[in-house]
Amino acid sequence: MTRSTQHWLMKSEPDAFSIDDLKRKGQEAWDGVRNYQARNFMRDGMRVGDKIFFYHSNCEQPGIVGIAEVATDAYPDPSQFDPKSKYFDAASSRDNPRWMLVEVKFIKKLKRTISLRELQGDPALVEMPLVRKGNRLSVMPVASNEWRHILTLE
DNA sequence: GCCAACGTTGGC
DNA sequence: GCCAACGTTGGC
Structure with missing residues (x-):
């Protein structure tokens, strides 16, 4: 079965693992997810x-900071x-x-952080789970139209 | 550091 | 199966 490429957003606390850590290591096992x-x-x-938006959470400026890619099947x-x-x-x-x-x-790393604040204020992104109050999901799908829209913000 | 929101656990 | 207690997430 084939399907078109999907897009995702994954949160990481930069104190624990940042986009710079991923850049330095090249590839990383995304361990520690304990939410069904x-x-x-x-x-x-x-x-x-x-493709994945790499998001920094629980930090001074929460937001999307880079782009990554799924490199393996789940194990x-x-x-x-x-x-x-x-x-x-x-x-x-x-x-x-x-x-x-x-x-x-x-x-890659984005040229700048696309902040949560900015995403929250964007009428094109109101459907995103990320901007909904109280959402704590650390791995979530991103609709392709949202993906394209966010890329234009960089 | 605070605390709202949410998921999980476990007693009943 | 209900739901109170508890732990965690994550913005602020």
């Missing part, structure tokens, strides 16, 4: 080659099996892993 909806998007929705997040990891999940097993991740590849 976010997991389902990675496991069931993402395909290699899908079990190893941190769930590691008792020393803060993402350890005793209820998960290797036979029946609960949490999945994809690896994400750096494409």
Whole structure:
């Protein structure tokens, strides 16, 4: 089955892992997602080659800072099996892993941060889960018209 | 640091 | 299956 490329937005706290970290490393396993909806998007929705807005959350200027790409299919997040990891999940097993991740590849940094404030005030983006109050989802789809619109803001 | 919003857990 | 308690997210 084929389908057109989908687009996504993934949040990361820059203190933990920033766009500059991704640029330096080139590719990174997106571990630590412990929300079922976010997991389902990675496991069931993402395909290699899908484009991603890299978003900085919980920081001085929250917003979109770069573009990345899905680099692998989803596979079990190893941190769930590691008792020393803060993402350890005793209820998960290797036979029946609960949490999945994809690896994400750096494409580019935007010339500037497209701030959350700016996105919130944009009439073209009112449907985005990102700008809805109280939304805490860290992995979410972006409609292709929204994707194109946001690119024009850079 | 505060706190609203939301998801998860667990007693019943 | 309800729902109170609790923990987390993330903007401000």
